[in-house]
Amino acid sequence: MDWKQLWEILSAADNVPIVAMIPLLAFYMYLAWKQAHANDLLIAELDGNAALAKTHHRKAWPFKPGWAKEVHVWPFLLRVEFLAAIIVTIILMVWSITLNAPLEEPANPNLTMNPAKAPWYFLGLQEMLVYFDPWIAGVVMPTLIIVGLMVIPYIDTNPLGVGYYTWKQRKFAIGTFLFGFIILWVSMIFIGTFIRGPGWQWFWPGQTWDHNRLIYEVNRDLPDLFGITSNWGKGIFGALVVGGFFAIGGMLVHAFFRRNNPKDYKRMSLLQYSIMMTFLLTMFGLPIKMLLRLLFHIKYVWITPWFNV
Amino acid sequence: MPEEKTPNGKNGKSVGLVDRLKAGVKEDLQSLKTDMPAKAKEQVELLKKPTKTQVFTSIFRHKHDDTPRNRALGVLSNVFLHLHPAKINRDAVRYSYTWGMGGITFYLFIVLTLTGVLLMFYYHPSKVQAFRDVLYLEHDVPFGKLLRNMHRWAAHLMVIAVELHMFRVFLTGSYKKPREFNWNVGVILLVLTLLLSFTGYLLPDDQLGFWAVTVGTNMARATPLLGHEGPFGAQLGMTPYNDVRFGLLGGSIVDANALLRSYIWHCIGIPIIASIFMILHFWRVRKDGGISGPAAVVLDSEIKEAKK
Numbered sequence: 001m002d003w004k005q006l007w008e009i010l011s012a013a014d015n016v017p018i019v020a021m022i023p024l025l026a027f028y029m030y031l032a033w034k035q036a037h038a039n040d041l042l043i044a045e046l047d048g049n050a051a052l053a054k055t056h057h058r059k060a061w062p063f064k065p066g067w068a069k070e071v072h073v074w075p076f077l078l079r080v081e082f083l084a085a086i087i088v089t090i091i092l093m094v095w096s097i098t099l100n101a102p103l104e105e106p107a108n109p110n111l112t113m114n115p116a117k118a119p120w121y122f123l124g125l126q127e128m129l130v131y132f133d134p135w136i137a138g139v140v141m142p143t144l145i146i147v148g149l150m151v152i153p154y155i156d157t158n159p160l161g162v163g164y165y166t167w168k169q170r171k172f173a174i175g176t177f178l179f180g181f182i183i184l185w186v187s188m189i190f191i192g193t194f195i196r197g198p199g200w201q202w203f204w205p206g207q208t209w210d211h212n213r214l215i216y217e218v219n220r221d222l223p224d225l226f227g228i229t230s231n232w233g234k235g236i237f238g239a240l241v242v243g244g245f246f247a248i249g250g251m252l253v254h255a256f257f258r259r260n261n262p263k264d265y266k267r268m269s270l271l272q273y274s275i276m277m278t279f280l281l282t283m284f285g286l287p288i289k290m291l292l293r294l295l296f297h298i299k300y301v302w303i304t305p306w307f308n309v
Numbered sequence: 310m311p312e313e314k315t316p317n318g319k320n321g322k323s324v325g326l327v328d329r330l331k332a333g334v335k336e337d338l339q340s341l342k343t344d345m346p347a348k349a350k351e352q353v354e355l356l357k358k359p360t361k362t363q364v365f366t367s368i369f370r371h372k373h374d375d376t377p378r379n380r381a382l383g384v385l386s387n388v389f390l391h392l393h394p395a396k397i398n399r400d401a402v403r404y405s406y407t408w409g410m411g412g413i414t415f416y417l418f419i420v421l422t423l424t425g426v427l428l429m430f431y432y433h434p435s436k437v438q439a440f441r442d443v444l445y446l447e448h449d450v451p452f453g454k455l456l457r458n459m460h461r462w463a464a465h466l467m468v469i470a471v472e473l474h475m476f477r478v479f480l481t482g483s484y485k486k487p488r489e490f491n492w493n494v495g496v497i498l499l500v501l502t503l504l505l506s507f508t509g510y511l512l513p514d515d516q517l518g519f520w521a522v523t524v525g526t527n528m529a530r531a532t533p534l535l536g537h538e539g540p541f542g543a544q545l546g547m548t549p550y551n552d553v554r555f556g557l558l559g560g561s562i563v564d565a566n567a568l569l570r571s572y573i574w575h576c577i578g579i580p581i582i583a584s585i586f587m588i589l590h591f592w593r594v595r596k597d598g599g600i601s602g603p604a605a606v607v608l609d610s611e612i613k614e615a616k617k
Binding site: 014032036039042057059061069070077092093109112113116118125133149150160162181263306307 | 380381383384393394395396397398399400402404405406408409412413416417420440443444454455457458459460461462463465466468469473476477479480481482483484485486488489492493496499500506507510514515516517518519521523524525527528529530531532533536538539540541544562601602603605606607608609610612614
């Protein structure tokens with residue numbers, strides 16, 4: 001266990017935001033879960049008691065008849081905003097006094113930084129470069145993430161859960177988002193920051209960064225495993241595998257979705273449903289490709305003269 | 310023939326100019342003696358009520374006694390506060406619902422604008438001077454180091470705050486009808502925040518920024534159709550000297566032009582675009598019915614299915 005190495009990574013000035021973000025995220029997940037749980041209990045109670053549902057104020061927070069439903073922004077909201085601004089300023093001041101922004105040697109195109117890392121919020125994309133060619137990891141995937149986020153409101157037809165935390169009414173939407181945001185985005189940033197060392201090699205936390213380490217990785221392509229050698233054969237085989245992933249994966253998601261979310265399934269139009277399927281399966285493709293690479297040393301599944309997947 | 314002049318004095322006796330002057334001065338002196346103390350007294354009385362002065366009432370258009378009307382007017386008649394409604398849902402002021410992340414993001418944007426403008430006074434976006442300017446800023450400019458640190462950490466904090474804001478909006482289902490469009494504006498603002506941060510990364514012109522931007526923009530080589538290493542790029546005549554990466558960097562390598570482009574996008578281009586989207590974002594928050602909650606829970610049995 002190389003504690004010095006671990007400390008150097010954890011305390012690197014630009015890594016501090018990520019070190020800070022993990023407890024922050026944990027705290028906010030807890031805060032959200034607590035409220036979702038309270039609301040879910042209330043929903044279950046009201047579902048079982050129609051008389052209460054008619055009279056209840058329908059929030060997990062206390063409310064008594066006669067209390068005003070609305071309060072003045074001045075001073076009740078503005079004082080909170082003012083306090084928030086002061087607290088943020090104090091945090092920022094203390095942070096800026098105690099920790100210096102990093103400044104390396106002057107830029108030198110002849111001396112490559114190793115590892116050369118992107119800013120922390122792009123490390124997820126950089127980590128994806130291990131598993132995909134740059135045109136997918138650097139261009140297609142970011143575009144799909146942005147477009148995918150933008151279509152969310154138009155494909156989520158579930159009318160429940162607007163304006164309050166809940167888990168039971170929106171299991172599918174929240175589960176998918178947590179998977180994309182926490183499992184994929186945040187954990188890949190984590191890997192890119194704390195695990196990847198010189199040569200973008202995998203170093204466990206506490207392992208010394210050995211700049212001379214060489215790994216003779218034998219990466220194979222999927223067609224090779226099946227003994228396919230001709231270019232045409234590889235192209236067709238890859239197209240079948242990728243197409244098969246979408247077809248079989250699509251069937252599995254379909255079987256799961258229509259059973260567990262029958263109402264949403266009924267509400268969705270063909271366009272909404274197929275857009276959801278496309279983005280969902282593409283998202284699942286990422287961890288599958290990661291596992292293929294990390295566990296089976298498979299580099300490409302689809303090889304063509306123009307592009308490889 | 311001219312008319313005979315009417316005499317000015319009493320009893321038809323004409324009075325000379327000097328006499329008239331004397332009488333006038335005497336009158337003036339008398340008025341100073343009697344009027345001024347009275348006016349001064351009046352003035353002192355007025356000073357005791359500064360809110361009654363014309364200057365005050367010209368600036369603040371309503372009274373400030375603690376009445377519901379004045380509380381509402383305090384928000385509505387103020388250009389900076391009128392983004393808010395006069396009254397909100399009693400539970401919406403709870404920190405646990407909104408986490409305050411949208412507001413904190415906007416506050417950090419203001420902090421970044423202020424510190425950024427101050428940093429611009431000491432920075433030249435040229436290969437010769439950029440790095441030296443940062444050294445100068447760190448070692449010679451009073452509070453220069455603090456200024457740069459604050460700008461850097463506020464930027465990181467803003468990225469975190471934006472992501473947490475998006476997380477909260479998702480978890481509370483606030484992107485649903487009628488707020489679909491504003492969620493889209495928010496996604497664009499998220500992208501702009503990341504781009505703002507990324508374009509600022511190169512500006513110190515050190516190894517960290519140089520290689521981060523090199524790695525980042527190298528991906529643009531691989532853009533399908535538009536990059537010279539991307540699928541079908543070569544077939545469409547893309548070379549390192551005319552593809553999308555060349556357009557981003559103003560050259561085939563990260564050099565002086567890239568520094569200047571980064572600087573202009575960072576200090577002028579993206580902040581203006583982001584400000585426009587922010588205006589839209591805040592406006593739509595109000596127009597779409599204000600903050601989404603905390604709303605009363607809705608039961609599944611209460612949903613009426615639309616007829617197809």
